[in-house]
Amino acid sequence: MSGVSLSKMTKRYGIVEVVRGIDLEIKPQEFVVLVGPSGCGKSTTLRMIAGLEEISDGTVKIGDRVINEVAPKDRDVAMVFQNYALYPHLSVFENIAFGLRIRKVDKKVITQSVNDVANTLGLTEYLERKPADLSGGQRQRVAMGRAIVRHPKIFLFDEPLSNLDAKLRTQMRAEIKRLHKRLKVTSIYVTHDQIEAMTLADRIVVMNDGRIEQIGTPMELFNNPVNTFVAGFIGSPPMNQLNAIVNDVDGRLVAKVGNSLITLPKIKALANSSNREVIVGIRPEHVLLQASATSSPIAIELELVETLGSEALLHTQIAKTPFVVKAETRFGDVSHLDKVTTLHIEPDLIKVFDADTGMALATAIQD
Amino acid sequence: MNMNLYSRGDKFFAICIMVLVGLFTLSTLYPFIYIAAVSFSSGFAVTSGQVTIVPIDITFAAYDRVLSDPMFWNAYKNTFIYTFGGTFVSLLIIIPGAYALSRPQLKGRRFWNFMVAFTMWFNAGMIPFFLNMRDLGLLDSYFGIIIGFACNAFNIILLRNFFEGIPDSFTEAARMDGANDFQVLWKVFIPLSKPAIATITLFCIVARWNGFFWAMVLLQDEDKLPLQVYLRRVIAELTDDEEFVSSTVNALYSFETVTAAIMVCSIVPILMIYPFIQKYFNKGIMLGGVKE
Numbered sequence: 001m002s003g004v005s006l007s008k009m010t011k012r013y014g015i016v017e018v019v020r021g022i023d024l025e026i027k028p029q030e031f032v033v034l035v036g037p038s039g040c041g042k043s044t045t046l047r048m049i050a051g052l053e054e055i056s057d058g059t060v061k062i063g064d065r066v067i068n069e070v071a072p073k074d075r076d077v078a079m080v081f082q083n084y085a086l087y088p089h090l091s092v093f094e095n096i097a098f099g100l101r102i103r104k105v106d107k108k109v110i111t112q113s114v115n116d117v118a119n120t121l122g123l124t125e126y127l128e129r130k131p132a133d134l135s136g137g138q139r140q141r142v143a144m145g146r147a148i149v150r151h152p153k154i155f156l157f158d159e160p161l162s163n164l165d166a167k168l169r170t171q172m173r174a175e176i177k178r179l180h181k182r183l184k185v186t187s188i189y190v191t192h193d194q195i196e197a198m199t200l201a202d203r204i205v206v207m208n209d210g211r212i213e214q215i216g217t218p219m220e221l222f223n224n225p226v227n228t229f230v231a232g233f234i235g236s237p238p239m240n241q242l243n244a245i246v247n248d249v250d251g252r253l254v255a256k257v258g259n260s261l262i263t264l265p266k267i268k269a270l271a272n273s274s275n276r277e278v279i280v281g282i283r284p285e286h287v288l289l290q291a292s293a294t295s296s297p298i299a300i301e302l303e304l305v306e307t308l309g310s311e312a313l314l315h316t317q318i319a320k321t322p323f324v325v326k327a328e329t330r331f332g333d334v335s336h337l338d339k340v341t342t343l344h345i346e347p348d349l350i351k352v353f354d355a356d357t358g359m360a361l362a363t364a365i366q367d
Numbered sequence: 368m369n370m371n372l373y374s375r376g377d378k379f380f381a382i383c384i385m386v387l388v389g390l391f392t393l394s395t396l397y398p399f400i401y402i403a404a405v406s407f408s409s410g411f412a413v414t415s416g417q418v419t420i421v422p423i424d425i426t427f428a429a430y431d432r433v434l435s436d437p438m439f440w441n442a443y444k445n446t447f448i449y450t451f452g453g454t455f456v457s458l459l460i461i462i463p464g465a466y467a468l469s470r471p472q473l474k475g476r477r478f479w480n481f482m483v484a485f486t487m488w489f490n491a492g493m494i495p496f497f498l499n500m501r502d503l504g505l506l507d508s509y510f511g512i513i514i515g516f517a518c519n520a521f522n523i524i525l526l527r528n529f530f531e532g533i534p535d536s537f538t539e540a541a542r543m544d545g546a547n548d549f550q551v552l553w554k555v556f557i558p559l560s561k562p563a564i565a566t567i568t569l570f571c572i573v574a575r576w577n578g579f580f581w582a583m584v585l586l587q588d589e590d591k592l593p594l595q596v597y598l599r600r601v602i603a604e605l606t607d608d609e610e611f612v613s614s615t616v617n618a619l620y621s622f623e624t625v626t627a628a629i630m631v632c633s634i635v636p637i638l639m640i641y642p643f644i645q646k647y648f649n650k651g652i653m654l655g656g657v658k659e
């Protein structure tokens with residue numbers, strides 16, 4: 001197994017830079033997910049690694065080999081496309097065997113390999129069918145089969161599940177995870193579904209506008225987003241962000257949001273602040289409905305309660321800013337949630353970002 | 368068609384269309400029927416104007432006369448050579464040409480496409496073309512006829528457009544699988560383009576089969592004449608043959624029935640090809656490979 005390392009990798013179309021010098025080290029056997037809003041350059045990054053797009057600047061290494069100038073077929077990578085790209089005129093068997101046939105692999109070996117792969121993916125009974133006669137999930141599996149049959153060093157996935165319905169997507173997600181556990185092939189996976197990112201990734205790379213905003217394990221990104229962009233991207237629903245004014249009152253940091261005062265965790269960068277503008281980040285699931293010993297109350301205007309079953313989303317406003325809360329229902333009963341007027345916030349679960357740069361101010365330190 | 372689902376206006380419209388299509392079909396079909404009927408009728412019946420739809424005094428005399436001429440069989444053979452050789456060479460040029468012109472990475476793609484399209488509207492004209500063929504030593508040869516008309520801009524552009532409609536991910540997937548351009552063309556594009564290629568093949572075959580003018584101009588040697596030119600010769604010869612044209616003795620076949628018999632012989636093979644190619648026309652071959 002090989003790792004992949006990108007250094008200052010750049011893509012320009014004419015004078016427009018769509019990928020702006022990305023540095024990324026992917027370890028052997030790692031499952032890395034690229035997420036980011038539409039148009040941020042995820043696919044372009046992946047396609048440069050695949051060799052389908054020329055690299056304008058910087059280098060890409062697979063293992064120790066620089067592959068900038070290497071043809072796609074010699075990079076030993078396999079890609080699963082969003083639209084599957086199955087050959088409609090070939091049977092499932094021939095679709096999976098295509099790459100091996102091109103490489104003039106021995107016929108017996110081909111039959112053996114394709115059958116093995118079909119077995120792994122539960123496609124054995126469909127081998128003689130044409131893609132048109134398969135369901136969406138089965139086609140998706142054939143597309144994966146085509147990638148794994150060659151035993152490549154790297155798997156690339158470009159939004160492979162985005163054409164499936166929600167249920168099938170969950171199922172295929174688990175299947176991809178299982179497959180990775182088994183085959184342990186280094187994988188790079190593009191998605192803009194952050195649940196896919198959270199569940200599949202060893203590490204997530206959050207991209208925005210051709211740059212990497214943050215790289216980290218799902219929990220690192222969830223707990224310690226480096227800026228408001230990542231905070232707003234990871235988590236579902238994402239972190240609430242409120243504009244606030246911070247004052248240091250006798251060593252106790254207090255943020256004023258609307259008319260409420262919220263106690264903040266101890267943050268060095270905010271020591272001795274007076275009237276400093278910040279953005280306070282609070283995750284929907286970190287809000288308390290009952291006061292605790294350390295929490296501060298905050299007044300809200302409740303607009304709407306959405307029931308999801310065991311959980312409910314409270315859409316509220318704090319100082320004219322939307323604020324979402326995730327709360328437990330009582331076995332689906334939300335009558336107690338309809339009456340909420342005050343929320344309670346635990347200082348240690350608050351993130352604080354600089355209002356100008358959006359950068360996190362040294363995440364809460366417990367001393 | 369369940370007419371109950373249509374409004375009155377729609378029904379009226381549908382009926383009008385059917386009537387028009389019916390009339391059109393009749394008007395194109397009738398000449399065929401007439402010629403066939405004439406070819407099986409006696410010369411006398413035709414001259415006296417009795418033949419309209421069915422043969423009168425059925426006889427094979429006209430065919431007997433046509434098929435017993437060795438030059439007829441020779442012309443037949445030549446037409447097959449020109450048609451199949453020509454179509455083969457045409458496809459050999461058109462398919463890779465269309466593929467190249469459809470590739471985004473082709474350097475100067477717009478220029479090349481323009482150059483090909485240009486020939487659809489402008490060409491040097493007959494005399495320069497003839498002189499060109501002469502100077503290349505392509506007069507009076509099978510090869511000249513086959514190669515001289517092998518490339519057709521319209522067909523190239525037709526196929527290029529079809530190729531451009533094939534999703535890029537097919538090409539990309541094949542490239543990642545290690546296929547080079549020839550393999551992409553051969554294993555992916557051609558199988559996916561069967562309907563388009565069938566259409567073009569039919570165009571080529573029909574054009575070659577009916578090719579008349581240039582064959583007449585470029586070929587002197589009687590042995591190399593295709594059927595259409597032979598047909599013209601026979602008609603001209605028979606017309607010149609006063610005795611034959613005016614003879615009433617020869618009631619079994621006449622100028623008209625012999626001409627009709629040659630026509631039937633020259634039409635039947637091309638009619639028989641169509642059903643073989645037709646099956647590709649209504650096949651939704653792109654179905655299911657990519658998810659829209």
Ligand SMILES: Nc1ncnc2c1ncn2[C@@H]1O[C@H](COP(=O)(O)OP(=O)(O)OP(=O)(O)O)[C@@H](O)[C@H]1O
Nearest residue numbers: 013016018036037038039040041042043044045192
């Ligand atoms: N051939 C091209 N010429 C110019 N710009 C291009 C070209 N291809 C892509 N781009 C631009 O590059 C940017 C990145 O595109 P890319 O496909 O990588 O986005 P993405 O992150 O994959 O988005 P999505 O989530 O919508 O798939 C986009 O702004 C796009 O408009």
Ligand SMILES: [Mg+2]
Nearest residue numbers: 042043044158
């Ligand atoms: Mg994309």
